[in-house]
Amino acid sequence: MTTGIEPTFSDGRVMARPADPEPFLLRVEATEPGVRLDDWIRANHERLTAELYRHGALHLRGFAVHDPEEFGAAARAFSPQLLDYVERAAPRTEVADKVFTSTELSEDQWIAFHHERLPRHPRPPTLPRRPPNPRGDVRPVRQPPARRPVERVTRAALLGSGRSGPERA
Known part of the structure; x- marks a missing residue:
């Protein structure tokens, strides 16, 4: 590192x-x-x-970690109660017991930033490494808004509203 x-x-x-x-x-x-x-x-x-x-x-x-079973064993070592994939919001395949692929869409389809919707969140969510696709897209990791300073959250919220700063909030 x-x-x-x-x-x-x-x-x-x-x-x-x-x-x-x-x-x-x-x-x-x-x-x-x-x-x-x-x-x-x-x-x-x-x-x-x-x-x-x-x-x-x-x-x-x-x-x-060489296969989905070993990934599942590691996820269970941290959080024993893994969830089933319910309310199927996106196409996925179960590759081991309660271990699923990422969203399976063709390369010409765009996945919206907030697409990884979980009706019930595991604690903590675990995401396996996946090989990069030919376009070079990556899985972004974002800091949850609740952990950001308030002024950064306010600024981010205002960017989409057409307002220019916290004084108009």
Whole structure:
């Protein structure tokens, strides 16, 4: 990792540090090959839970997760009660028990930014890495508005309203 930001923690096999100076996303990265994510989560569950609430999101990378079953095992290690995909708002395929593909639309179709609608939210939502598509689109990760300073939320809300600043709110 090359952010230049001091690690939040390191246990010799895994290192964690904020992804950027606004510490909403904590990057947790295996520093040696073969670290099983489900085992590591179980051994560090309390610390990960605290870091999730402190930062808002965790980006787990570099762990030994080779298939959807291993991804499901890691998700269950953090949150044992995974949800079924109900009220099917988008086409998806179940690839392992309660592990689903991302939205399956053809490359010529646009997915609206707030498309990932969940009628009931798992705690926390878990999103597997997926290979990039030929257009180079990526899955954006956004900081939830409730965790942003009020003035930033106000400014974001005003951008869509035609108003120019908080004085008109």
